[in-house]
Amino acid sequence: MSKQRAAVIGTGQTKHTTKRLDVSMAGLCREAIDRALADAGVDWPDIDAVVLGKAPDLFEGVMMPELALADALGAPGKPLLRVHTAGSVGGSTANVAASLVQAGVHRRVLAVAFEKQSESNAMWALSIAPPFTMPVGAGAGGYFAPHVRSYIRRSGAPDHIGALVAVKDRRNGARNPYAHLHQPDITVDSVLSSTMLWDPIRYDETCPSSDGAAALVLADEAAADAARQPVAWLRATAMRTEPTTFAGRDQVNPQAGRDAAAALWTSAGIRDPLAEVDVAEIYVPFSWFEPMWLENLGFTEQGNGWRITESGDTELGGRLPVNPSGGVLSSNPIGASGLLRFAEAASQVMGRAGDCQVDGARTALGHAYGGGSQYFAMWVTSATKEW
Amino acid sequence: MTAGPAPLQAPLDIGFDYTRSLGPVLGRFMAGLAARRIHGVRGSDGRVLVPPVEYDPSTAAPLTELVEVANEGTVVSWTWVSEPLADQPLARPFAWALIRLDGADTPMLHAVDAGPEDRVSTGMRVRARWAPEPAGRITDIECFEAIDKPGGSPAPGEIGEPVTMMTAPVQLRYTHTVSPEESHYLRGLAEGRLLGGRCPRCGKVYIPPRGACPTDGVPTVGEVELPDHGVITTFCIVNVPFLGQRITPPYVAAYVLLDGADIPFLHLVLGCRAEQVRMGMRVRAVWQPREQWGTTLHNIDHFEPTGEADAPFESYARHL
Numbered sequence: 089m090s091k092q093r094a095a096v097i098g099t100g101q102t103k104h105t106t107k108r109l110d111v112s113m114a115g116l117c118r119e120a121i122d123r124a125l126a127d128a129g130v131d132w133p134d135i136d137a138v139v140l141g142k143a144p145d146l147f148e149g150v151m152m153p154e155l156a157l158a159d160a161l162g163a164p165g166k167p168l169l170r171v172h173t174a175g176s177v178g179g180s181t182a183n184v185a186a187s188l189v190q191a192g193v194h195r196r197v198l199a200v201a202f203e204k205q206s207e208s209n210a211m212w213a214l215s216i217a218p219p220f221t222m223p224v225g226a227g228a229g230g231y232f233a234p235h236v237r238s239y240i241r242r243s244g245a246p247d248h249i250g251a252l253v254a255v256k257d258r259r260n261g262a263r264n265p266y267a268h269l270h271q272p273d274i275t276v277d278s279v280l281s282s283t284m285l286w287d288p289i290r291y292d293e294t295c296p297s298s299d300g301a302a303a304l305v306l307a308d309e310a311a312a313d314a315a316r317q318p319v320a321w322l323r324a325t326a327m328r329t330e331p332t333t334f335a336g337r338d339q340v341n342p343q344a345g346r347d348a349a350a351a352l353w354t355s356a357g358i359r360d361p362l363a364e365v366d367v368a369e370i371y372v373p374f375s376w377f378e379p380m381w382l383e384n385l386g387f388t389e390q391g392n393g394w395r396i397t398e399s400g401d402t403e404l405g406g407r408l409p410v411n412p413s414g415g416v417l418s419s420n421p422i423g424a425s426g427l428l429r430f431a432e433a434a435s436q437v438m439g440r441a442g443d444c445q446v447d448g449a450r451t452a453l454g455h456a457y458g459g460g461s462q463y464f465a466m467w468v469t470s471a472t473k474e475w
Numbered sequence: 476m477t478a479g480p481a482p483l484q485a486p487l488d489i490g491f492d493y494t495r496s497l498g499p500v501l502g503r504f505m506a507g508l509a510a511r512r513i514h515g516v517r518g519s520d521g522r523v524l525v526p527p528v529e530y531d532p533s534t535a536a537p538l539t540e541l542v543e544v545a546n547e548g549t550v551v552s553w554t555w556v557s558e559p560l561a562d563q564p565l566a567r568p569f570a571w572a573l574i575r576l577d578g579a580d581t582p583m584l585h586a587v588d589a590g591p592e593d594r595v596s597t598g599m600r601v602r603a604r605w606a607p608e609p610a611g612r613i614t615d616i617e618c619f620e621a622i623d624k625p626g627g628s629p630a631p632g633e634i635g636e637p638v639t640m641m642t643a644p645v646q647l648r649y650t651h652t653v654s655p656e657e658s659h660y661l662r663g664l665a666e667g668r669l670l671g672g673r674c675p676r677c678g679k680v681y682i683p684p685r686g687a688c689p690t691d692g693v694p695t696v697g698e699v700e701l702p703d704h705g706v707i708t709t710f711c712i713v714n715v716p717f718l719g720q721r722i723t724p725p726y727v728a729a730y731v732l733l734d735g736a737d738i739p740f741l742h743l744v745l746g747c748r749a750e751q752v753r754m755g756m757r758v759r760a761v762w763q764p765r766e767q768w769g770t771t772l773h774n775i776d777h778f779e780p781t782g783e784a785d786a787p788f789e790s791y792a793r794h795l
Contacts, residue, residue: 108496109496109639109640110496110498110499110639111496111498112495112496112497112498112501112529113496114498114529114530115498115499115529118529118530118537132534132535148493149491149493149643149645150493159528159529159530159531159532159535160529160530160535161535162530162535164532164533164535165533204496206494206496207493207494207495207496208491208493208494209491209717209718211717211718212491212717212718212719213491215717215719215720216487216489216719217721218487218651219485219486219487219651219653219771220483220485220653220657220661220770220771220772221771221772222740222741222742222743222772222773222775223720223721223722224713224722224726224728224741224742224743225728225741226711226713226715226717226720226728227715227717229715230711230713230715230728233711234709234710234711234728234729234730235709235795237709237710237711237754238708238709238754238795241709241754241788242792242795283714284712284714285714285715286711286712286713286714286715287711287712287714287749288711289711331689333689333738334688334689334690334738335674335677335679335680335681335689335690335737335738335794336679336737336793336794338795339795340795
């Protein structure tokens with residue numbers, strides 16, 4: 089199966105914040121889109137198709153927002169697709185958009201994702217108990233906290249690893265003008281003394297609730313070659329899914345994530361990810377997911393992810409900087425959070441990551457997961473067309 | 476699953492008052508309504524689009540020039556609603572009509588309070604009927620009515636600051652129906668029994684039983700009665716209060732793996748301090764008084780420690 093080459097030629101995002109009361113959902117999306125088009129050096133007539141990503145409709149209470157947003161997305165007269173894979177949707181959106189180019193169907197595709205969390209209450213939306221069950225659910229944190237506890241027990245990781253990740257990502261976020269949270273003075277002690285929300289997850293180890301949007305422009309080889317600025321070539325993409333519950337399911341190290349990563353590295357021709365990947369944007373909404381996903385992604389063997397974190401290798405300047413943008417822990421417009429990881433992975437190899445730039449980044453990972461760790465989407469970007 | 480009693484059902488009603496930031500264009504449109512004025516927006520091709528949109532439908536360009544149009548116009552097309560639904564603009568029969576207001580190039584959809592159906596026609600002239608006290612909401616236009624109806628509109632007022640936010644209450648009313656397999660399990664609970672089912676392919680015991688084993692895709696079969704005790708595989712302590720919460724925090728939400736089951740379910744753990752709960756802790760069900768039992772897992776009020784030695788990690792490690 090041979091694919092056409094594809095590249096990201098432009099990215100854009102909003103300044104993420106708690107409440108963007110000055111814009112509608114359409115206006116929020118357009119801020120990100122207009123920046124992506126400008127970064128790509130293209131205009132609306134150059135866009136052949138639009139792919140929109142958005143977390144569950146209950147989050148804003150708008151059924152099929154892709155219909156109401158069609159004008160703002162510049163979609164009239166063009167194909168418009170909606171992608172829907174819960175929290176991973178931004179990553180899936182990028183991969184679907186990429187596939188439209190790789191398949192030779194379209195020359196340039198606009199990928200957009202957003203969330204306006206201030207218009208809703210995601211905690212409420214994620215905690216609705218169906219009849220006949222026990223109403224013990226408590227949002228995403230309540231869902232993932234038991235599995236974080238399992239990871240800590242299984243790996244023997246010391247208690248402060250989650251705090252190390254939170255400090256790193258928030259300090260990184262302080263360098264990112266688009267990040268929601270700017271906390272340059274955060275410390276391990278301040279994280280450890282923050283309120284325990286869903287034991288073992290603390291307040292400072294939890295992502296914020298953000299309004300924000302992200303967009304990127306995917307292009308085929310000819311359009312990418314014609315771009316005025318460096319582009320991010322797609323080296324590989326992968327997506328995998330698994331059911332929410334089944335007997336023997338590994339919620340700490342899900343099979344779908346392992347399978348997606350294995351397919352990704354094989355497709356990219358990467359044998360030793362830790363040595364060959366320069367920077368990773370990994371979906372870490374709760375700090376402990378950094379070591380968990382480092383293992384799931386195959387950067388290290390099972391049980392050793394926390395050692396990479398503890399050694400400082402995931403900091404800016406380390407062996408594998410993880411989330412130099414500040415990650416989901418610094419900005420979480422849910423539907424857009426995955427696309428932000430993919431866009432940041434592109435910006436790094438384009439050399440346009442500003443103060444979050446990893447020196448000499450040539451190979452970058454973008455990663456997202458969603459649902460109850462059911463959906464996994466990832467891609468590898470490259471500064472060069474050949475690798 | 477053989478044919479048995481009908482699957483169980485229960486209402487699931489959820490609702491939330493969503494908010495909508497309106498942005499500059501719709502915010503000024505709403506401010507106009509508060510002054511009994513209707514605005515469109517001028518599109519890239521010069522047409523006046525009513526109600527206004529933020530981005531041009533053909534060029535995607537941002538649109539900013541609001542144009543006031545008349546409060547009256549012409550019915551372009553219509554359909555009759557003989558039995559209005561709750562929350563529609565009128566409680567008596569009415570017409571949904573596409574109305575092109577004078578000065579507009581596009582029609583807008585609204586209700587026409589016309590009296591009997593034979594009074595509605597394409598080409599009919601109508602005017603807006605305003606709410607007694609317009610407040611910058613879309614419902615400030617109650618409906619449209621025939622222009623020859625006596626009365627007329629109150630004079631428009633001065634336009635104030637753009638409206639920044641509106642509230643959009645959403646109510647969803649479902650009938651939640653569970654599978655035949657889960658119904659069987661729930662009817663067992665009503666008798667104080669915990670009934671699972673076994674996948675004929677992989678041999679795993681599921682509680683509740685499944686219409687399709689997630690791994691093999693075939694229904695679980697048989698009736699595997701499980702004891703009301705088992706082990707906590709993992710858990711969290713919920714300290715955070717939130718909208719819609721039905722158990723007062725702090726509480727322990729734990730995955731309980733009944734002895735003989737191959738999948739845990741979430742339940743509440745009481746009977747010890749939250750910080751004493753451990754992975755591997757042996758627990759048993761504390762049932763509600765029998766007269767309160769129904770077809771629900773609520774029959775088990777909570778699980779409490781049995782006081783037995785903890786289960787070894789290896790015994791439940793594959794269930795994490």
